Amino acid sequence: MIPPVLASGLAYAGAIALMACGITIIYMCTRTFNFAHATMATWGFYITYTCLMLYGGSPYQYFPLSFLFGALLGAICYFGVNRPLLKRKASEITLMMSTMGYDMALLATIQIFCDFLTYRLGLYPRMVTMSAYDVEVAGVSASTLVSVILAVSILTILHFFLTKTKFGIAMRATIENPVLASAIGIDSEKVYLTAWLLGGGLASLGGALASMVITGTPVMGNIIIVTMFAGSILGGLYSIYGSLLGGFVVGLAEYVGTYLLSLALGGWVLGYRMVVPLVIMAVTLLFVPRGLAGLPWEKLFRKIRAYVGGRLKGVGT
Amino acid sequence: MKLKIEPKELWNRFLVLMRSREGIVCLITAIGLSLITLTAAEPLAMFLSILATFSSFFIVTLSLNLETGETGIPQFGRVLAVLTGAFAVGAIPGRIMAWALGLPCGLDYGDDRVNYKVVPRINAVLEANPALSIGFFIFSLLIAALAGAAIGWLTSRPAIRLREAYLGISLLAFGDVFMWIGQNWEPLVGGTTGVFIPDPFRFTGGYRHIVMVSVMVGIAFLLFVFVEMLSRSPFGRTLKMLRDCELAANVYGRDIVKVRTRSLVLGSSIAAVGGGLYVIYVGSCKAATFNRVYWTFWPWAYMMLGGIGSHVGVFFGVMIFTMIRAFIVVKRHALMGVVPFDPIWLDTLLGGIVLILIVLFMPYGLIPEKPKTTLPHDKVEAMLKAVKQRVRGT
Numbered sequence: 066m067i068p069p070v071l072a073s074g075l076a077y078a079g080a081i082a083l084m085a086c087g088i089t090i091i092y093m094c095t096r097t098f099n100f101a102h103a104t105m106a107t108w109g110f111y112i113t114y115t116c117l118m119l120y121g122g123s124p125y126q127y128f129p130l131s132f133l134f135g136a137l138l139g140a141i142c143y144f145g146v147n148r149p150l151l152k153r154k155a156s157e158i159t160l161m162m163s164t165m166g167y168d169m170a171l172l173a174t175i176q177i178f179c180d181f182l183t184y185r186l187g188l189y190p191r192m193v194t195m196s197a198y199d200v201e202v203a204g205v206s207a208s209t210l211v212s213v214i215l216a217v218s219i220l221t222i223l224h225f226f227l228t229k230t231k232f233g234i235a236m237r238a239t240i241e242n243p244v245l246a247s248a249i250g251i252d253s254e255k256v257y258l259t260a261w262l263l264g265g266g267l268a269s270l271g272g273a274l275a276s277m278v279i280t281g282t283p284v285m286g287n288i289i290i291v292t293m294f295a296g297s298i299l300g301g302l303y304s305i306y307g308s309l310l311g312g313f314v315v316g317l318a319e320y321v322g323t324y325l326l327s328l329a330l331g332g333w334v335l336g337y338r339m340v341v342p343l344v345i346m347a348v349t350l351l352f353v354p355r356g357l358a359g360l361p362w363e364k365l366f367r368k369i370r371a372y373v374g375g376r377l378k379g380v381g382t
Numbered sequence: 383m384k385l386k387i388e389p390k391e392l393w394n395r396f397l398v399l400m401r402s403r404e405g406i407v408c409l410i411t412a413i414g415l416s417l418i419t420l421t422a423a424e425p426l427a428m429f430l431s432i433l434a435t436f437s438s439f440f441i442v443t444l445s446l447n448l449e450t451g452e453t454g455i456p457q458f459g460r461v462l463a464v465l466t467g468a469f470a471v472g473a474i475p476g477r478i479m480a481w482a483l484g485l486p487c488g489l490d491y492g493d494d495r496v497n498y499k500v501v502p503r504i505n506a507v508l509e510a511n512p513a514l515s516i517g518f519f520i521f522s523l524l525i526a527a528l529a530g531a532a533i534g535w536l537t538s539r540p541a542i543r544l545r546e547a548y549l550g551i552s553l554l555a556f557g558d559v560f561m562w563i564g565q566n567w568e569p570l571v572g573g574t575t576g577v578f579i580p581d582p583f584r585f586t587g588g589y590r591h592i593v594m595v596s597v598m599v600g601i602a603f604l605l606f607v608f609v610e611m612l613s614r615s616p617f618g619r620t621l622k623m624l625r626d627c628e629l630a631a632n633v634y635g636r637d638i639v640k641v642r643t644r645s646l647v648l649g650s651s652i653a654a655v656g657g658g659l660y661v662i663y664v665g666s667c668k669a670a671t672f673n674r675v676y677w678t679f680w681p682w683a684y685m686m687l688g689g690i691g692s693h694v695g696v697f698f699g700v701m702i703f704t705m706i707r708a709f710i711v712v713k714r715h716a717l718m719g720v721v722p723f724d725p726i727w728l729d730t731l732l733g734g735i736v737l738i739l740i741v742l743f744m745p746y747g748l749i750p751e752k753p754k755t756t757l758p759h760d761k762v763e764a765m766l767k768a769v770k771q772r773v774r775g776t
Contacts, residue, residue: 098547100458146738157546158456162682163741165458169679170734173727180723287674291555298551336566343559350548351540 070324072209073278078316079212080275081289083219085296085312087267089305091139092297093240094260097147097160102268102293103286104171105138109269110276110285111178111190117198118188124198124277125211131273132266139265142167143258151257175283193281208277215274219267220309227305232259278320288339292319295342299349301356311357315342407698407748414705422712430595434663436704437595437602441656443681443688443696444609449649451691451751452613453642454625456546459553460653460681462537462560463530465672467654469564470529472571472667475522476580479504489569492577501578509584519582523601523658530654534647542639542646557674564669576668579661598659605652610693612648614754621645622691675730683737689747698748706732 067075084106091099099105109131116127146163155163182190200207227233232255238246239256247253271293272286279285292315300311319341327334349356399405415432422428442464449457473492480487485500508515537556544552564571571577586593612618620641623631631638657677661667680703688699710717710729717725740747755762 092547096547098551146742149742158450158454158550159741159745161456161458161547161550162686163738165679165682166734166737166741168734169675169683169730169737172675173729173731173734176727176730177723180727184722291558294551294555298548302547333566337563339559339562343555346552346555347540350544350552354548 067205067209069206071321072206074317074320074324076206076208076212077275077278077320078313079216080271080278081292081296081316081319082216082309082312083267083271083274084289084293085300085308085315086219086223086305087264087271088293088297089300089302089308090260090267091264093303093305094236095147095151095160095257096157097164098157099142099264099268100161100164100290101138101142101168101171102264103290104168104175105135105265105268106272106275106286106289106293107175107283108138108171109135109272110193110195110281111175112269113273113276114190114193114195114281115182115188118182118186123200123207124195124273125207128211128270128273132270135269135272136262136266138171138269139261139263140258142265143261147261148254148257172283172287179283191282193276195276195281196278199277208274212274212277215270216309216313220306223305236260291339291346292316292342295346295349298346299356301358304356304358307356307358314357315345318342318345404694404749407702411698411701411705414702418705418709418712427591428708428712430591432704432708433599434595435708436700437598438656438660438663439681439684439704440602440697440700441605441659442653442677443684443700444605444693445649445652445656446681447685447691447693447696448609448612448621448652449645451685452618452621452625453645453649455642455646456550457553457649458550458678458682459537459555459557461672461674461677462553462557463533463650463653464657464660464677465557465561465564465669466533466650467526467530467657468661468667468672469571469669470525470654471522471658471661472577472579474525475518476501476504476577479507479518479580483507492569492572494572494575494577497572497577501580504580505584508580508582512585515582515585518580519597519662522582522662523655526654526658527651530657531647531651533654534650535643537650538643538646542642554674554678557678561669561672561674564672571667571669574668574670576666578666579664581665582662594663598663601655601659605655606693606697609652613693614756617641617644618754619756680733683733685747686737686740687747689749689751690745691751692747692749695747695749695751702748703733703736 084102088099088102091097112131112134113124113127116130117124142164146167147160150160150163179190182188196206196208202210225233227237235246235251236256236259238249239251239253243253246256275289276285279289282288293312296312296315297308298311299315300307300309302308319338322341323335323338353359400409415429418432419425419429442460445463446457446460449455477487477491480491480500483503485503486496490496491500508518537553540552565573567573568575581590583590583594583597613621620631620636623634623636624638624641628638631641657672684699684703685696686699687703688697689695707729710725710732714725717728721728757765
């Protein structure tokens with residue numbers, strides 16, 4: 066019923082949306098632009114893969130485990146690297162650079178883990194096609210359904226968390242004004258830790274999901290990180306909803322847009338997939354620096370409503 | 383000026399130097415280098431290969447230090463300029479030679495089935511003609527520098543207006559995407575198979591390795607002197623003013639956009655020379671070699687270890703890391719039995735951990751940046767003496 070390209074495109078876009086959301090949460094709360102997101106995503110994929118190989122079953126049942134492992138990686142990064150630097154009021158560049166070091170170290174641990182899988186368990190972890198373990202539900206591959214369901218449910222959960230719970234509101238206060246928030250007794254360290262837990266978890270979950278549609282390799286995350294960044298920037302870098310939407314748009318544009326272009330121009334276009342997120346990023350930064358979140362949505366809705374209403378009236382008379 | 387130093391005075395100065403940070407770092411580096419070279423199976427070849435890797439990375443890290451350490455631009459896309467230089471050297475000079483010799487030089491030069499036949503014939507011509515070889519080498523580097531300057535200017539256009547995080551990500555994305563283009567567009571540098579680079583040092587016969595490495599070290603040294611002089615010049619001081627306080631730079635009438643653009647163009651041009659030298663040394667140019675971890679993250683680690691903003695620090699940072707990495711590569715087989723994985727990953731792990739430790743505990747690196755004196759030390763002393771005399775005279 067859905068063309069297969071669109072189906073995998075939706076799955077990919079959902080994964081990118083989750084990862085972009087993680088980047089945005091961490092950046093909003095701690096001013097840290099997390100380069101280690103790439104390897105956190107790859108770790109999420111390897112956790113799912115290893116469990117699937119060892120215990121069998123469906124890859125989806127290990128997604129919660131991937132999320133927890135990503136959260137653990139985020140917590141390690143927060144306590145080991147980020148917290149001391151935040152206490153020292155380090156500059157944004159220093160914060161970015163420290164996550165770069167963490168990224169390198171994590172990349173090495175992934176490679177070591179792959180060697181372990183190869184030599185000790187006799188697996189072939191360096192080139193994995195996870196879609197072989199996918200199932201079909203009602204004519205659509207499960208990855209598409211899971212991806213869309215996950216993106217929507219995470220959006221809903223985050224929305225309720227940030228607007229209805231006490232801690233979520235405290236978190237928003239810290240994002241708005243850290244000094245004032247701590248003056249009224251909000252523990253900013255708790256907020257930062259939550260950001261890293263959520264961000265890391267979403268990165269790993271997104272990586273596990275992305276591996277259902279693209280080839281899983283030890284550098285998988287490093288290849289798609291530009292797409293994550295583009296999604297986060299398109300979303301405005303200061304809006305969680307924007308980042309989910311931005312990630313979805315960029316992922317879909319990259320996956321489906323390139324495919325449509327290749328139909329028109331020929332197969333050579335497919336090799337230049339990575340140019341799409343860069344172009345989106347550059348256009349956003351040049352023309353809409355505040356991203357999708359900065360667009361006057363309410364005005365737009367009002368205009369559309371007025372327009373539609375006008376047309377309807379015209380029909381009625 | 384006459385040099386009049388007693389042996390004892392010299393010894394004392396030596397002791398003072400040895401007690402300073404620079405002295406200790408220098409001593410450790412020297413001991414490490416000699417240990418690694420002497421324990422290798424072929425000491426000379428080992429020494430030369432360390433020096434070759436060192437020079438290309440030293441040039442690249444110097445340029446990074448110029449842009450990040452001195453100007454304060456978060457250059458997370460260093461690989462872009464490096465691969466531009468490498469691609470320029472891979473794509474242009476060889477084609478010109480092929481055209482002059484009447485060989486295929488159009489889009490099919492990048493095809494590996496054509497390329498492996500064309501380049502040996504160019505090499506034969508170069509080998510017979512030393513003057514042409516030298517001209518070819520200098521021309522290649524000039525092309526690399528020009529291409530680097532061009533890409534530096536191009537990236538500076540959108541980049542100059544952005545704030546820290548945005549600027550860093552955009553630069554990183556530029557570098558990644560350009561690598562993808564090189565890997566997919568075969569006519570440029572042969573796509574995934576790469577192209578061979580005509581060898582301009584073939585005429586030296588058996589001394590090729592030594593001559594090539596000496597030239598690389600020489601160029602690295604010249605660029606080091608150039609960057610060091612630059613940072614003492616009014617332009618260099620403007621860069622630091624920009625880094626330390628943009629507002630002050632504005633107040634004193636400095637055009638921030640212009641200064642940043644110049645720094646990016648100059649830095650990219652130097653980095654491109656580094657990339658060009660590297661591919662000439664290796665003899666082939668393959669897009670996949672120029673990935674982010676190798677040519678952006680590692681130079682950052684080198685710079686942070688040495689000391690951000692300090693060119694002497696960069697020298698030691700690159701040297702120490704190059705030695706350790708060479709050591710891991712050499713001892714790979716011996717270590718294979720000790721650890722249950724390929725020991726080559728230890729080097730990435732080490733790089734990441736050192737980077738984190740340096741940021742946390744030693745943010746100014748092994749040899750922190752010092753305020754630069756714009757005049758030579760003895761001239762400053764003489765001036766101080768003259769001032770003192772005049773004060774005493776009144």
